[in-house]
Amino acid sequence: MQALTYLTADSMFDSINGVFVKNPWILIKGDRIEKVAFGTAAIPAGIPVIDMSGCTLLPGLIDAHNHLSLSPQLNNHPYLMFDPDPVLVMRAITNLTTDLMSGVTSSRCLGEKNFIDFYIKAAINQGSIAGPRLVVAGRGIKASHAHGFVGTPYDGVEAVRMAVRENLRRGADLTKLFVTGNTKSTGFLPYYISPAEISIAVQETHQAGKKVAVHCIGGDGLTHCLEQGVDVIEHAYFATDEQIEQLVALNRWVVLTPRIFFNDARWSTVSQQSVAEFQYNREEVVERHQKLIRSGVKFAVGTDASHGEFAEDIILLTKLGNTIESALQAATISAARVSEIDADTGSISAGKYADFVAVSGDLANDIEQLRSICFVMKGGQVCRHTAKGV
Numbered sequence: 001m002q003a004l005t006y007l008t009a010d011s012m013f014d015s016i017n018g019v020f021v022k023n024p025w026i027l028i029k030g031d032r033i034e035k036v037a038f039g040t041a042a043i044p045a046g047i048p049v050i051d052m053s054g055c056t057l058l059p060g061l062i063d064a065h066n067h068l069s070l071s072p073q074l075n076n077h078p079y080l081m082f083d084p085d086p087v088l089v090m091r092a093i094t095n096l097t098t099d100l101m102s103g104v105t106s107s108r109c110l111g112e113k114n115f116i117d118f119y120i121k122a123a124i125n126q127g128s129i130a131g132p133r134l135v136v137a138g139r140g141i142k143a144s145h146a147h148g149f150v151g152t153p154y155d156g157v158e159a160v161r162m163a164v165r166e167n168l169r170r171g172a173d174l175t176k177l178f179v180t181g182n183t184k185s186t187g188f189l190p191y192y193i194s195p196a197e198i199s200i201a202v203q204e205t206h207q208a209g210k211k212v213a214v215h216c217i218g219g220d221g222l223t224h225c226l227e228q229g230v231d232v233i234e235h236a237y238f239a240t241d242e243q244i245e246q247l248v249a250l251n252r253w254v255v256l257t258p259r260i261f262f263n264d265a266r267w268s269t270v271s272q273q274s275v276a277e278f279q280y281n282r283e284e285v286v287e288r289h290q291k292l293i294r295s296g297v298k299f300a301v302g303t304d305a306s307h308g309e310f311a312e313d314i315i316l317l318t319k320l321g322n323t324i325e326s327a328l329q330a331a332t333i334s335a336a337r338v339s340e341i342d343a344d345t346g347s348i349s350a351g352k353y354a355d356f357v358a359v360s361g362d363l364a365n366d367i368e369q370l371r372s373i374c375f376v377m378k379g380g381q382v383c384r385h386t387a388k389g390v
Contacts, residue, residue: 002030060105060355065302096131111140146192189219
């Protein structure tokens with residue numbers, strides 16, 4: 001017989017409807033939510049109660065753009081991706097623990113070396129290691145002369161076709177391509193994977209019933225991605241007005257990662273030149289993100305591997321023009337939808353996994369309270385429970 005537990009709090013974020021609701025009580029049965037109700041609960045004697053009075057309850061957070069072994073907290077972190085696979089695995093395990101303790105109960109991983117994300121996903125599912133439940137892409141596909149430290153080079157249509165097929169054969173949930181670079185230093189934005197290579201990746205992936213996501217910041221590369229049927233644009237830092245209109249008209253997803261341009265601590269571990277490159281583009285990135293947010297495009301949010309800092313990415317969305325509710329949806333139900341796991345997570349709903357985060361105080365009126373996570377549950381198991389917020 002599966003164990004029963006009640007969970008209560010002062011308020012709860014309903015991610016489906018984008019509203020906060022007072023006095024929730026939730027019945028958890030095993031690893032799933034059995035019932036959600038509001039008001040005064042008649043809780044039967046003998047059933048344990050986790051009382052989060054003074055707190056706001058959220059669905060478990062979903063990082064919609066992550067890399068498990070990329071470790072920005074370490075010096076020269078992009079080049080550390082060339083370290084041996086066992087070293088990358090150890091870093092990934094450390095990063096996953098950090099992510100889970102920060103409230104990330106699911107994570108969409110967009111490219112790792114040599115399929116280590118598949119092995120780590122299996123280990124988490126088996127209970128061998130702790131971490132968020134994972135959506136994985138396997139090897140990220142890049143051109144040999146292009147951006148993508150976490151990617152693997154493949155050149156030519158047939159090489160890309162075989163790379164996609166190998167990822168799918170090993171169990172990839174989606175395909176990831178690296179089409180453009182990461183920043184803009186001139187008015188020209190180069191792209192490195194040809195339309196024909198993009199097309200074959202889309203064809204092979206769609207034949208398997210799965211989606212294609214592309215690292216693409218803008219320029220002609222973004223236009224080609226839309227023309228060739230790519231499902232999700234990652235970043236879109238410099239999407240033009242016309243491209244944003246196309247994204248909306250085509251009903252495509254965008255995963256936003258704007259904090260990359262505002263996190264000097266991350267790039268100072270590489271060089272001051274790297275910091276300057278991201279600072280140079282800030283004004284345009286703000287303006288483009290505000291345009292994206294106002295456009296009505298479907299979007300989720302991710303950290304791009306700033307492990308343990310997801311709260312900052314969500315808070316930044318509100319500073320770019322999102323409401324608190326919309327920013328939280330981007331990190332919960334919208335992230336679940338773009339990850340194609342919304343049948344199991346992304347909202348506090350009966351039948352879904354018992355994935356929860358609680359923060360001290362009234363989050364509806366102060367998004368800064370998201371830094372005060374005091375409770376994390378994944379699949380009915382308490383991962384973190386502190387009397388006071390961090």
